[in-house]
Amino acid sequence: MYTDKVMDHFTNPRNVGEIKDAAGVGEVGNAKCGDIMRIYLQVENDIITDVKFKTFGCGAAIATSSMVTEMVKGKTLDEALEISNQAVAEALGGLPPAKMHCSNLAADALHEAIKDYIAKKGK
Amino acid sequence: MYTDKVMDHFTNPRNVGEIKDAAGVGEVGNAKCGDIMRIYLQVENDIITDVKFKTFGCGAAIATSSMVTEMVKGKTLDEALEISNQAVAEALGGLPPAKMHCSNLAADALHEAIKDYIAKKGK
C-alpha cells in the first residue's frame, strides 16, 4: 500500500517532539478524517534552524510530517512557504489515492507555523 | 433419481410392441409434457390374455407402461379397471415428485383400452 519511503519515515520518523518556547507553532486538523498535526519552528535570520512535529493520524500523516520537517530544515522562510503538499507527497514516492489528503496536513501545518512566527514577530 | 425397479423396467421393458387386430386399443397423451402412450389388449372371457404397449416419453413413462402391462396380464377386466395410477407408481417403488404425472399415463391408457374393448364389443 505505502512506498518504502513512506514506511521508512513512518517507522523512523525524523524530528518528533516539541520545541519549548518555539518561535512559531502551527496546528491543523484534518477535516477529512479528524486527525491533528502540530509543527514547531525555531528561526534565526529568517532561516529555519530547528523543526519538530507531533501527529495524531495514519501512517501517511506521520510520514508526511516527518518528511516535511526534513525538507524545511535550513531553508529560508520564503523557500519553506513554497513547499507544496504535492512536493511532500512526491518526496515520499507518492501516496495512495485515498491518502492524498494527508499530505495536505503536513504542508499546511508548516505554513501555519510560519504565519504564527511572522505574526509573533510583527508584534 | 429413479428407483432400481424403474430402471429395470426402463432398460428391459416388458411387452413392448403392437397387437394386430387387438381387441382393445387405448391411447392417451400427457397434457403435462406432450408425451404419448398406446396400449393394446387381447381379451378372452373377460380376461386379459395379452397386452402390449408403445410409448413416447421419459424413463418413468416407459417404466410405468411396462409395469402396468405386467400388472394386468391374466387379470379380469374388472380387476384391471381397479388398477390405479398410484398402484403402478408404488409397484415401481415410487417416482420422483416431478414424474408423478407420468404414472397417470399408464393406468389411463389401460383404462382407455378397456373402454375401447367394451365399446367395440357392444357394437
Add this chain to the structure above:
Amino acid sequence: MKRIYFDHSATTPVDREVAELMMEYMTEKYGNPSSVHAFGRETRKAVEEAREKVAALINATPNEIFFTSGGTEGDNLAIKGVAYANRKKGNHIITTAIEHHAVLHTCEYLEKQGFTITYLPVDEHAMVRMEDLKNAITDKTILISIMFANNEVGTIQPIKEIGQLAREKGIYFHTDAVQAAGNCPIDVKELNIDLLTMSGHKFYASKGVGALYIRRGVRVEEIQHGGGHERNMRAGTENVPGIVGLGKAAEVAMRDMDKKVAYVKGLRDKIIAGITEKVPHIKLNGHPDLRMPGNVNFSFMYIEGESLLLNLDLKGIAASSGSACTSGSLDPSHVLLSMGLTHEVAHGSLRVSLGRGNTEEEVNYFLNVVPEIVERLRSMSPLYGS
C-alpha cells in the same frame, strides 16, 4: 465403467492449475482484500492481477471488470443495473426469445416494474434478423441484450453488426457471453460491446464466480447493497479463491484458444458427420457454420430426449436434452420452439457439448452406441413407422 463427459455447456471441470491456485488462496493466502495488513494486501494484489487477466481475455481494461457470483448475477446486474440507472432516458429493452432464463426472467421481472420488453424472434437457425432488431428500436430504447452464443444450439449471433447499430443509435448493448467467453475469441472493443456477462464454470474455473464487463462510462446502478467492494458496483467480500481461479482460467483460455477451438471443432464435426451418416430421420439444430466450436444439437425424430439421455447415461455418457421431460417443466426448450420446431421434434433433441478434455476415442464410442439406442427407442415409439 468409463465415464464420458459431453456436457460442457452445462459446466466444466475445474482446470488442475486453477484448482491448485484456489487451494493456495483458501488455506494459506486467506486474507480479506479489504484488510490493510499483510494478509489483506497479498489477496488484494491477487484480485487485481486476476482482474487484469480477465480483462485481457476480452480486450477490456481492468477497471471495466467487476467480479460476480456467476452468469446469472452478471445478467441480473447488467440488465437491471442499466434499466434502473437509465430509467429517465427510456423504459424500452430489446432482447430475444432464445435467451437464457437469467436474461428472460430478469426481463419479465422488469416488465412488472414498468419496463417494456421486445423479445425478438429468430430464424430456423436461431439467428436474430438485423431487420427485426432495427424495426424494434424506438426512442425509448435504452438497452439491447442479445446473447453471444446460444447455450442449447450453439448459434453465434451477429454481434459485430448489433454492436455497431447500437453504438450508432446511442443504445447500450449487453451480451450474455456465458457460453462464449473463454471458449471462443472475443474483443469487446472491436465488437462495440458495452456490457458482457461471463461465468467461470463454463471455461474451467469454478462454479460460483463470474465477471461482468462494463465499458467505462456506461451508467449502471448496483443491485446488491452493502460494503463498497468492486468500486461500489457489487457489495460483498470478494470470493478471492474463485476470482484468482477465474484469472488463471482466463490466462489459460487465452494462451490455448486457437488450439482448443480447432481441436474441439474437429471432434464436433466428426460427431455431426457420424450421426448424419449413421442415423436416419434426424435434424441438426442451430446454425450449420456459425456455431460454438463444441456444440452439437440433433433432434432424433419419434423419440423422446430423457429416454435417450438415460440410455446414454447407462452407457457412461453424460449429455443433455431440450425435452420437457428432462427439465421437469411443461414445455420443451423455448429455444427449439422459437426456431419453429414442433413439440415432438423438440422433445427428441440431444445436446452434446464438447470440451478440451474429450478424445477421439470417446467420440467413436458415442457414434457406436447412439444408433442402436435410437433404434431401440424408436421401436417402442407409437409415433414411428405407424
Add this chain to the structure above:
Amino acid sequence: MKRIYFDHSATTPVDREVAELMMEYMTEKYGNPSSVHAFGRETRKAVEEAREKVAALINATPNEIFFTSGGTEGDNLAIKGVAYANRKKGNHIITTAIEHHAVLHTCEYLEKQGFTITYLPVDEHAMVRMEDLKNAITDKTILISIMFANNEVGTIQPIKEIGQLAREKGIYFHTDAVQAAGNCPIDVKELNIDLLTMSGHKFYASKGVGALYIRRGVRVEEIQHGGGHERNMRAGTENVPGIVGLGKAAEVAMRDMDKKVAYVKGLRDKIIAGITEKVPHIKLNGHPDLRMPGNVNFSFMYIEGESLLLNLDLKGIAASSGSACTSGSLDPSHVLLSMGLTHEVAHGSLRVSLGRGNTEEEVNYFLNVVPEIVERLRSMSPLYGS
C-alpha cells in the same frame, strides 16, 4: 518473520478438510446438479447433504436453507425479499444503527423505494434496549432485522427476547448472524428466528458462499432472477464446491463447538486482562460479558488506529481498526460512534478477533509488543500529555 492472524472477524482460513473436499468437487465431481446424468446426480446429492448439515448447525430443517454467495447477498435477500413480498401488509422495517453495511445500505435503498426504516440506537455496550424496540413497532411494521453479534465490538443482542416479541406481534424477525453462525451455538427454533444470514468465510469455509435460513411459511420474494434453482428462491448454477465446503464446515463447527468456544474465550480473556494490566488510558469496547468468544476491542486513547495497525503489521500481527483512516471513509466506525464514543476515541480502536488456530504463544507475543507500540505512538501524539 512469523505471521500472526488476529483478524478472524474479517475472514478465516479455510479448514483443511473443507478445502480438500472442495478440491474433489472441482476436479472430479464437477457435474451441474441440474443435470440428469450421473455427474449431475452425484453433485445434487452432495448439495442436499450439505443442506442437511447447515440446517443441523442452527436446528433448522433442510428445506429452510437456501444457499447464497455470502453474507451480503443473504442480508439483501432477507430484507428486500421480505419487504417486497409483504408490501401489502406494511412498509415499516426496524433495524439498528450498528448493523453491517450489508443491512444498513439495503435499508437505505429500501427507503428510496418507499419503505420507512427505524434505526434503533444502542447503549454504551452496543446493546439494543427492548424498550426502544417495543416503542418502535407500529401496525405497519413487517420486519425486525437485528444482528446476532456485532462484527466490531462483538456484543451479542438479546435475540431470544426479540424473537419472542416479534412472534407475539406477528412481525418477521431476521438476524444477521454472519459473525455468530458456526462460532457460537444458535437454535433458530428456540430463539424464534424467522430468517438468519450466515457466511461461510467467517467459520472456516470459503469466501463466496453462504446460506439464508428462511423459516417454513415466511413469505420472501426472490431477488436474483433466472433458472429455478434453490426452489425458485435464488437463481444461478449452484456453487457446488462452495456449498459442499459450507456443509463440511458446519459439520466441523457443530462437532467442535464447545471446545472451540472455550478455547477461543480463554485467549480472549487473557488478552483483555493483559492489556488492561499493561496499558494505561484504554477502554474496552463492547459488552463485558455478552460478547463473541473471539472478540477483543479496545480504544487506546490519544493514538490513531491505522498507525497502530501498521506497527503491529510490521511485527507480523494482523488486526483491524474502526478508525476512519483505515477504512478510507470520512468517519470512524458508525458502531463506535453509536455507542457514544467521541471521534478521537473511536479513532484509536483496535479489534483483535481470535480463531481456533491461534495460540497462547501468539497472545503472549502480542501482549509484549502492544505496550511499546502504544507508548511510542503516544509520544508522537499532540493529544497526549499536553
